[in-house]
Amino acid sequence: MVPPPQAAPVPLERDRSNRTAATDSSARPAVRVTNLSKRFGDGPDAVVAVDDVSFEIPSGSIVGLLGPNGAGKTTLIKCLLGLVVPDSGRVEIDGVSVHDAPRRAYGRVEAMMEGARNLYWRLTVRENLRYFASIAGEDPDTVADRHEDLIDRFGLTEYADTQVRNVSRGVKQRAAIASTLAHDVAVTFLDEPTLGLDVESSLTLRNELRTLASEADVTVVLSSHDMDVIEDVCDRVIVIDDGAVVADDTVENLVGALEVTGYRITVGRLDERTLERLDATVPIDEITHVGDRTRLELSTDSREFYRLVAVLESEDVRLSAVETLTPAFEDVFVRLTGGDP
Amino acid sequence: MASMPLGGYGHLFVAVLRRELLVFVRYPVDAMGAVVVHSIIFAILFVGGTAVAGGAFADSLDAVVVGYFLWMLATTAYMTIAEDIQAEARWGTLERHFVSPFGFANVLFAKSVAKLVLAFVYAALLLVVMLAVTGTRLHVDVLTIVPLAVATLLSVLGVGFAMAGVTVLYKSVSNWTGLLQFGFVGLVAAPALEWEWTVLLPLVQGSHLLQRAMRDGIRLWELPPSSLAILVVTAVGYLALGYLVFQRSQKRARRLGVLGDY
Numbered sequence: 220m221v222p223p224p225q226a227a228p229v230p231l232e233r234d235r236s237n238r239t240a241a242t243d244s245s246a247r248p249a250v251r252v253t254n255l256s257k258r259f260g261d262g263p264d265a266v267v268a269v270d271d272v273s274f275e276i277p278s279g280s281i282v283g284l285l286g287p288n289g290a291g292k293t294t295l296i297k298c299l300l301g302l303v304v305p306d307s308g309r310v311e312i313d314g315v316s317v318h319d320a321p322r323r324a325y326g327r328v329e330a331m332m333e334g335a336r337n338l339y340w341r342l343t344v345r346e347n348l349r350y351f352a353s354i355a356g357e358d359p360d361t362v363a364d365r366h367e368d369l370i371d372r373f374g375l376t377e378y379a380d381t382q383v384r385n386v387s388r389g390v391k392q393r394a395a396i397a398s399t400l401a402h403d404v405a406v407t408f409l410d411e412p413t414l415g416l417d418v419e420s421s422l423t424l425r426n427e428l429r430t431l432a433s434e435a436d437v438t439v440v441l442s443s444h445d446m447d448v449i450e451d452v453c454d455r456v457i458v459i460d461d462g463a464v465v466a467d468d469t470v471e472n473l474v475g476a477l478e479v480t481g482y483r484i485t486v487g488r489l490d491e492r493t494l495e496r497l498d499a500t501v502p503i504d505e506i507t508h509v510g511d512r513t514r515l516e517l518s519t520d521s522r523e524f525y526r527l528v529a530v531l532e533s534e535d536v537r538l539s540a541v542e543t544l545t546p547a548f549e550d551v552f553v554r555l556t557g558g559d560p
Numbered sequence: 561m562a563s564m565p566l567g568g569y570g571h572l573f574v575a576v577l578r579r580e581l582l583v584f585v586r587y588p589v590d591a592m593g594a595v596v597v598h599s600i601i602f603a604i605l606f607v608g609g610t611a612v613a614g615g616a617f618a619d620s621l622d623a624v625v626v627g628y629f630l631w632m633l634a635t636t637a638y639m640t641i642a643e644d645i646q647a648e649a650r651w652g653t654l655e656r657h658f659v660s661p662f663g664f665a666n667v668l669f670a671k672s673v674a675k676l677v678l679a680f681v682y683a684a685l686l687l688v689v690m691l692a693v694t695g696t697r698l699h700v701d702v703l704t705i706v707p708l709a710v711a712t713l714l715s716v717l718g719v720g721f722a723m724a725g726v727t728v729l730y731k732s733v734s735n736w737t738g739l740l741q742f743g744f745v746g747l748v749a750a751p752a753l754e755w756e757w758t759v760l761l762p763l764v765q766g767s768h769l770l771q772r773a774m775r776d777g778i779r780l781w782e783l784p785p786s787s788l789a790i791l792v793v794t795a796v797g798y799l800a801l802g803y804l805v806f807q808r809s810q811k812r813a814r815r816l817g818v819l820g821d822y
Contacts, residue, residue, distance in 0.1 A: 257817070259817055294817065297817070297819075300655070302655055302658060302659075303814055304815045322661045322663050325659045325660060329656070329659065330656065330659060332652050332655050336651045336652050336653065337652045338651075338653070339651070339653065341583050342582060342583075346579075350578075353571045353575030354575060354656075354657060354662065354667055355661060356568040356661050356662065359575070382586075
């Protein structure tokens with residue numbers, strides 16, 4: 220690694236000096252997946268774990284992999300890392316093929332797998348950072364500043380010289396993520412990084428992930444069951460179901476595609492005859508009488524909404540309030556996959 | 561490796577050795593367990609052998625000490641490789657070693673060598689205990705013993721690599737790894753002079769030469785070049801074979817999607 224010529228380097232800024240001219244391109248995605256497929260078993264019992272998946276992830280972004288249990292998220296991550304050899308397709312990390320030149324690609328990638336320690340519990344937090352930097356080919360002394368910065372960013376100063384076995388789960392998780400950044404990575408894969416964390420630790424982690432992506436140009440690919448984490452942190456979401464990509468867009472666009480899925484209309488109390496007439500015009504999902512008012516909820520588009528309003532006007536019913544209903548991100552997920560996250 | 565400077569391998573080796581030493585220092589009781597257990601087993605063997613065989617046992621005591629010393633070195637080196645793979649997989653650190661730019665097998669080799677260094681420390685302590693218990697005197701010429709023991713243990717590392725590959729692929733193979741451990745007894749005690757073909761097996765030639773060096777005081781440079789050549793060829797051969805088995809096993813494990821799944 221060649222240190223920056225200027226004094227006071229920003230430790231977490233990525234050192235691009237190790238890129239070869241042939242691979243250096245600002246337009247190149249951090250991760251490029253092309254027609255990736257993996258099937259386990261043969262014949263009728265075969266399971267398609269990854270089904271012709273293609274996507275690109277730009278450098279410095281945070282992308283969430285979302286899908287129901289057994290959707291193929293972990294297998295996909297393992298294929299991206301070369302831990303599982305795909306039947307077909309290609310994976311490039313920072314322009315280098317993981318399957319053709321794995322050792323060159325691994326210089327730019329790290330991973331934290333779900334439900335595992337990911338660290339040596341008998342070493343301290345700082346010793347773990349040094350160890351994982353070393354097995355990535357770095358001189359741990361030259362990246363000591365980077366480690367101090369990580370320790371500070373992830374709130375690990377108090378625990379830096381404590382053996383990992385003696386710290387809380389939240390601290391272990393933060394230390395594990397910090398260790399994936401102990402050397403100059405382009406991409407880090409985090410499988411369920413907030414699993415088991417309390418709210419405060421989870422929020423701290425989310426902030427740090429965002430900061431890392433924006434300041435340090437680290438691309439983060441994370442899978443999570445926590446919809447809040449995905450919605451809060453990710454620039455983009457790739458929804459996986461039965462091994463295939465069923466959606467690939469920003470959270471806003473995914474929600475926006477289904478935006479105004481219905482209306483909640485509050486009017487003066489309606490009698491049965493009017494309600495029957497309304498229901499015959501537009502199916503009403505829910506009717507609630509509250510005091511002298513009636514609240515109607517319907518899943519429909521704006522054309523039908525105006526037909527319903529016309530019926531109400533013909534019945535001389537005044538509208539007290541109209542609210543448009545937008546789906547939560549979780550609703551979008553359920554609609555895309557038909558399952559629980 | 562195309563882009564990894566040589567110095568990087570130095571950092572790798574220092575890191576894995578440093579980790580072993582830190583754990584050794586922090587958990588000395590745990591670390592010394594192997595020495596204590598082997599010392600107790602040897603003491604039982606010594607008392608039992610003396611009681612049953614009397615003078616005959618006493619006549620071959622120096623051979624027993626040398627053989628036990630080598631067996632302890634071999635089992636420690638071999639078992640730690642196979643057990644290390646399983647432990648790393650349980651901890652979720654196996655995958656992290658896999659994505660090292662050094663290559664999984666090279667990282668494993670560096671870890672094995674680091675463990676071998678500690679195995680020498682354990683074996684040296686055990687040797688002191690055995691010499692004290694039996695009152696035996698042996699020639700301990702470090703310049704002779706260390707190269708011979710290292711070359712001997714390279715073939716064991718090869719066997720360890722092969723078993724590590726089998727472990728990666730089939731997971732629960734602890735019964736087999738344990739069985740092989742006792743197979744080393746036969747290899748250490750194999751009659752290399754009577755059955756010359758046995759020198760092609762792992763450990764056998766090294767054990768024979770170590771016996772000559774430690775019992776008869778023969779120096780490394782006094783040993784026949786042909787004997788040393790057999791030692792080197794078997795060491796490199798078994799190491800290469802074990803490495804190959806490991807590489808093929810981990811590739812198959814990745815195709816089956818079972819790498820790291822325990």
